[in-house]
Amino acid sequence: MSINYQNIINELEDIKTIIEPEQLKKLSQDYYYFSPILVDKLADKRADLVVQPTTEEEILKIAQMCVKYQIPLTVRGAGTGNYGQCIPLNGGIVLDMTEMKKIHWIKNGSACVQAGVKMATLERATRKEGWELRMIPSTYKIATIGGFFGGGSGGIGSINYGQLRDRGNLHRVRVVTLEKEPRILELKGDETQQINHAYGTNGIITELEIPLAPAYQWLDVIVTFPHFMDAAKFGQDLADSDGIIKRLISVHASPIPEYFTALKDYLPKGESCALLTVSDNSLNALSELVKEHQGKITYQENLEKKNSLNLIEFTWNHTTFHARNIDPNITYLQTFFFSLEKVEEMYKYFGDEVMIHLEFMRVGGKAIPAGLQLVRYSTPERLNEIIQYHEENGAFIANPHTYILEDGGRKQIEPEQLKFKQMVDPYGLMNQGKMKAWTENN
Ligand code: FAD
Missing domain, CATH: 3.40.462.40 (FAD-linked oxidase, cap domain/gating helix)
Incomplete structure (x- = not known):
């Protein structure tokens, strides 16, 4: 069915939308170009509409709209992923989460936040209470916490706390489904593995409760x-x-x-x-x-010193970034x-x-x-x-030259994760083409 996006904009009423072509181009991309293999596959992919919600209620309304008109939906944090994780392969709506940025609370070594909060902002707030994030990617200044759990793996701090997927590194999430009647689910403990590093194929994370680490100088x-x-x-x-x-x-x-x-x-x-x-x-x-x-x-x-060199921004994949600034022919492995x-x-x-x-x-x-x-x-x-x-x-x-979940670090999707997708995204609207197990079974 062909979709009239002007009607969608009208139906979304007060929710902020973006349809200007240059903005659509920008908000449909990430850092996939670190891989010469992905450049050929992803350079021309575009969303038809970007939507920027500010509340969970708005996200429920957008989810309902996507189900009603069967519109593909791709969730986006700051778009700093390296494998085209947030690039929409079949157009549709890109859901930009960066306005979902409330910090609800920080106490007893945990924090509860909306998914679009920037990790640098969150860490500044936690440090005031004597805590810091257990791990951050080298893109922490702009990357969102939801995007880190959706598409990242680990980073600065992983020497102490392992990877995001390790038990105990995520306490609880709230997730909006794309069922006939979208609803909000709460996942706790091991249940959170369903959405961990799932590239937003398994529901929209709106809120996370994460454990923190003691802050040091x-x-x-x-x-x-x-x-x-x-x-x-x-x-x-x-x-x-x-x-x-x-x-x-x-x-x-x-x-x-x-x-x-x-x-x-x-x-x-x-x-x-x-x-x-x-x-x-x-x-x-x-x-x-x-x-x-x-x-x-x-x-x-x-x-903390002003004008510090901030070595973090020369490590993890920032190393590749600096090398490519001098020699764009360089790519990388994980x-x-x-x-x-x-x-x-x-x-x-x-x-x-x-x-x-x-x-x-x-x-x-x-x-x-x-x-x-x-x-x-x-x-x-x-x-x-x-x-x-x-x-x-x-x-x-962990091959960084593919946008398919199973062909990267994952190697295979856990059966529970596929089962979870069948429940929360029964029409297969979320981040289409990224989960091979779903594509092959539907
Ligand atoms: P995005 O790129 O916007 O999204 C990532 C994935 O998560 C997408 O599949 C998206 O659909 C999904 N997603 C986003 N928000 C949600 C949500 N609310 N609900 C459901 N799904 C969602 N990664 C590391 O792990 N460690 C590093 O140290 C690191 N260093 C990097 C350095 C450079 C120079 C670059 C370019 C990338 C690096 N990355 C690293 C990759 C990336 O920056 C991080 O994983 C980052 O945390 C992604 O956050 P984001 O907000 O940009 O997410």
Whole structure:
């Protein structure tokens, strides 16, 4: 059925809508272009209408409208995802959640917030109460908390708290369904896994209750090493040093530091580096560990200080961002190495073609090096060969060159998640084309 969007706008009455073509283009995109494979597939995708609700009641009304006219609906936070997660494949409505930004309460190490609140705003508020977010992506300044749980995986803080999907990292959510009569569901504890990293295929998250971490005074620290494997071993040792309070251990093989032009005064040419966030009362212990590993501290500064370099914005996928600013031919991989021996093996095998960038994180209670390696891209076939080589040799790749849930890190959809989708989105209107199990079964 062809849809008259002017009628939809009229029926939505006071709810804010956007139909101006340049805005539609902007609000239909994310950072998918980090992948040359996704560029060809997603560059021309557009929503027909963007809707910006401010309340749950408005969201229920929009859901009702989508069901009534069978309009595809794609939820969007800040649109900072890397795999086209919030790009509408079949047009329809993009539901922009950024005006759903109320912080309801912060108490006893938990916070209850609307899904569109920016993580930087939330963290400023929690810090006033002595708490901070357990983990944030390097895009925390603009990314929303709903988008992080919908499309992210972990980040700064994952060295202590693991990944978003780990039990205990999400207490409760409220979700609007796209059933014949849309309703609000409350999911608690393990039930929240139904919407975790589901790319908004399983209902619209309107509210989240999340656990927090005690807030520290953080220092940014740069440590440099002449040899990459020394930097990597230091990273692992720091990750395993339970007495040193840290939030970030990000290790970069030469020549990656050369892409960090704003940090050039602190990064000797040809050396590898570790970018760290540690508590200020851990600095002495850190210095002793650095000495033991024969590294050199070239920068240390309080994160709160005005004009601080904010090392966070050089880590996680911001590393790829800076490298691509200098060489747009660079793309990336996401890898679980599980051991430094595996890192060394790949480092030696691929040389300069796959430059090693490690983020240390806790997986199953153990600190491991995870890779966000930079790849000098040549052809899709070569990229696949590189991925295949990793997988055949004991490194797990969460492929960032696909927008399909199961072809990325997920590998397969849990049967409960598919069952949940069948209940909350029986017409398959939400983020069409992203969940293979649904497409194949309907
Ligand atoms: P969006 O990109 O808008 O949405 C992400 C997904 O969630 C989409 O599928 C969307 O449909 C769904 N969604 C959004 N809101 C809702 C909702 N209310 N209900 C249901 N579904 C919803 N990711 C990390 O995990 N860690 C990192 O450190 C990290 N660093 C990054 C660095 C760069 C430079 C870039 C470009 C990306 C990075 N990312 C990282 C990816 C991304 O920034 C984060 O996952 C971020 O949290 C996404 O939030 P967002 O608000 O932009 O979500």
